[in-house]
Structure formats: C-alpha cells, structure tokens
Amino acid sequence: MTEYAIDMQNLTKKFNGLTAVDDVSLTVEKGELFGLLGPNGAGKTTIINMLSTMLKPTSGVAIVWGSDISSDPTKVRRSIGVVFQGNTLDDKLTGRENLDLHGRLYGMSKNLRRERIMEVLELVELPERADEIVKTYSGGMMRRLEIARGLMHHPNLLFLDEPTLGLDPQTRNHIWDYIKRLNQEKKITMVLTTHYMEEADSLCGRIAIIDHGKIATLATPTELKAELGGDIITLATATEDSAAQLLKVCKELELVTDISLSGSTIRITATSGERAIPQVLNAATKEDIQIESVNLRKPTLDDVFLYHTGRAIRESNVDEMDRMRFMMQSHRK
Ligand SMILES: Nc1ncnc2c1ncn2[C@@H]1O[C@H](COP(=O)(O)OP(=O)(O)O)[C@@H](O)[C@H]1O
Ligand SMILES: [Mg+2]
Numbered sequence: 001m002t003e004y005a006i007d008m009q010n011l012t013k014k015f016n017g018l019t020a021v022d023d024v025s026l027t028v029e030k031g032e033l034f035g036l037l038g039p040n041g042a043g044k045t046t047i048i049n050m051l052s053t054m055l056k057p058t059s060g061v062a063i064v065w066g067s068d069i070s071s072d073p074t075k076v077r078r079s080i081g082v083v084f085q086g087n088t089l090d091d092k093l094t095g096r097e098n099l100d101l102h103g104r105l106y107g108m109s110k111n112l113r114r115e116r117i118m119e120v121l122e123l124v125e126l127p128e129r130a131d132e133i134v135k136t137y138s139g140g141m142m143r144r145l146e147i148a149r150g151l152m153h154h155p156n157l158l159f160l161d162e163p164t165l166g167l168d169p170q171t172r173n174h175i176w177d178y179i180k181r182l183n184q185e186k187k188i189t190m191v192l193t194t195h196y197m198e199e200a201d202s203l204c205g206r207i208a209i210i211d212h213g214k215i216a217t218l219a220t221p222t223e224l225k226a227e228l229g230g231d232i233i234t235l236a237t238a239t240e241d242s243a244a245q246l247l248k249v250c251k252e253l254e255l256v257t258d259i260s261l262s263g264s265t266i267r268i269t270a271t272s273g274e275r276a277i278p279q280v281l282n283a284a285t286k287e288d289i290q291i292e293s294v295n296l297r298k299p300t301l302d303d304v305f306l307y308h309t310g311r312a313i314r315e316s317n318v319d320e321m322d323r324m325r326f327m328m329q330s331h332r333k
Helices: 044-051 073-079 095-105 110-123 139-151 169-184 197-203 221-226 240-250 273-287 301-309 315-331
Strands: 006-015 018-028 033-037 059-064 080-083 157-161 189-194 206-211 214-219 231-237 256-262 265-270 291-297
Touching: 006 044, 018 044, 018 059, 018 214, 033 044, 033 169, 033 197, 044 059, 044 157, 044 189, 073 080, 080 139, 095 110, 095 139, 110 139, 139 157, 139 169, 169 189, 169 197, 189 197, 197 301, 206 221, 206 301, 214 221, 214 301, 221 301, 231 240, 231 273, 240 256, 240 265, 240 273, 265 273, 273 291
Parallel strands: 033 189, 033 206, 080 157, 157 189
Antiparallel strands: 006 018, 006 059, 206 214, 231 265, 231 291, 256 265
C-alpha cells in the first residue's frame, strides 16, 4: 500500500455562514512539490492551517505523513514544517535568536540547536547576517530566514503559504531556487500556495486550482495548458457589433476549437494559431470587418484559470496590494 504524504478526504471548513473550504479531497505523494493556486480568499491558507493542525476542520479527514490531523496532531507537527503567509519573525531578535527560539519550542538540545542553525542558515545563504537584528533584513532575507526556521527540525513535509508574497521579481526568482533545491536535493516534500501563476508554473509538479473553497481542476501545468486545446488568439475589432459578426463566421473555421466574446474583443483558441490567423483575417475581410489588433500566444495558467472559473486572476492589480500588505506586516509589532 502506498502511503501518501497527504491524504485528505472531504475536508470542509466553515466560518459562521461562510464555507471557506468546501469538501476538498486530494492526495499528495511523497517527494512532490505540489501547488495550491488560487486568488485571494480561495481557501488556500485555510487548507494549510487545517493540514498543519492550526485549525480544526468542520468535517472531513486528513492523514499527514501517516498521522491523523484530528486524533494525532502532535505526531503530525513533528513531521511538518510551516512557513506562514505573513511574517512571523521577531524583528527585534537576530536571525540566529529567531532560529534558536524555534529550536527550543521543539525541545532541541543546545548542541543540536547550534548544529541545525548553522546547517539551515547555510542552506539559505544567510550565515554572515545571522547575528544582525531581523529588522535590518530585506524582505527576501526575512523570507529565507523563515524557510530556514521551517527546516530546523528536519521535517519530511514543508508547507509554504505564499512564499514570495509581495517580493520583487528578482528576489522571487532567488526564493524559487531554494525551494526547488530543497525539494530536489534534500528530498523534502512540499506543498505551497500561491496566487502567482508563474510561480506555480515554474515550481510545481502538480497543481490544484482552488476557487471558492473547491478544486476547479488538478493536474501538471503542462497537462492543464494542453487541455485548453491550443494557442490563444485575441482580436480587437472597432465595435461590439462587428465583433459579434466576426464571432459568427469564425465559429465555422476548422482550426478554431473555442471562441468567446468580451465587448469588441474576440478570444479564439485554435489548434495552430499561426495557421488560424490568416483564415480569421480572410474571413474578416470578406465580411468587411475591420481588425484593430491581433495577438497570438501560447496558453498560460492564467488562461487555465479563466477557462475553469470564468474569471481572471488579475495579477498586476494584486501585486501592488501584496507589496503594501507585506510592508504593513513587516512593520507591525
Ligand atoms: N478565521 C476566520 N474567520 C472568518 N473567516 C475567515 C477566517 N479565515 C479565513 N476566512 C475567510 O475564508 C475565506 C478563505 O480565506 P483564506 O483561506 O485565507 O484564503 P486564501 O489563503 O486563498 O487567500 C475568505 O473568504 C476569508 O475571508
Ligand atoms: Mg492565504
């Protein structure tokens, strides 16, 4: 019998009238780097909080590294590390002191703490800054220290809740490298949550797209994108009427697998975008419809999300808010 890293069945969490997590079942295999992708409020943190025994489920069961989260939370906690969504470091302490505090909470001996602190600091390339107060760290360094802290007691499974929230792209890339290395070289099973599409795409072997507390779809990024049936062509016409007219004729084209309309913009999915575009343009000319712009691209996880939920995760808007939230979190206390 295979033992999963995580086996959750019908997990549900209700807050008063709100169902934050709605009957979610999934399994994560040992060694996986698994992603929960979804917009703010989708229920990702609530899932992580239940799996890491911080929050009791309303119903459902979950076995984490062989132990039941409800009946055996202490054993679960010994197998896992958690990097929480918000900054939970004490910024008046040094990096080393933060790690030491964590080691004490886990009942580690002084010698073991000293050994592990050096080990995890090296892993995230922070030894030179170890004795400086966390307040002087950059956002990326704080995140790296939190990852280090999550690894102090050698967990088999590490939960990372929005590991790069609010970080700039370069720092984000840097954190991605650590996450990949920990999974590949140290063989740590990981479950991360994110609302950044590229993060899920670049890091995760499999992804569950979460929306309104439910799994909208679950597969590898490649499978998810392939499922959409091809390339995406976006055409802008001058008016909504001409777009509607063009939609009608494009529907008949052989290469077109899906087509939708939003105002005066048409979105076409086609098995070969390069070959479909001339056909579409010919059709437009025949109908005397003026095309203002054409765009062709390969599908991204954004498109996957849109396809499954009917909505887009507008990341550019979110980014600024995240940065502000991150800064506010860092300056609280
Ligand atoms: N302690 C709580 N009490 C009431 N509602 C909550 C609580 N925690 C989360 N929620 C709500 O549950 C939903 C899911 O939240 P969350 O799991 O934080 O989403 P995500 O991490 O995907 O952004 C949201 O609507 C949120 O407002
Ligand atoms: Mg969250």
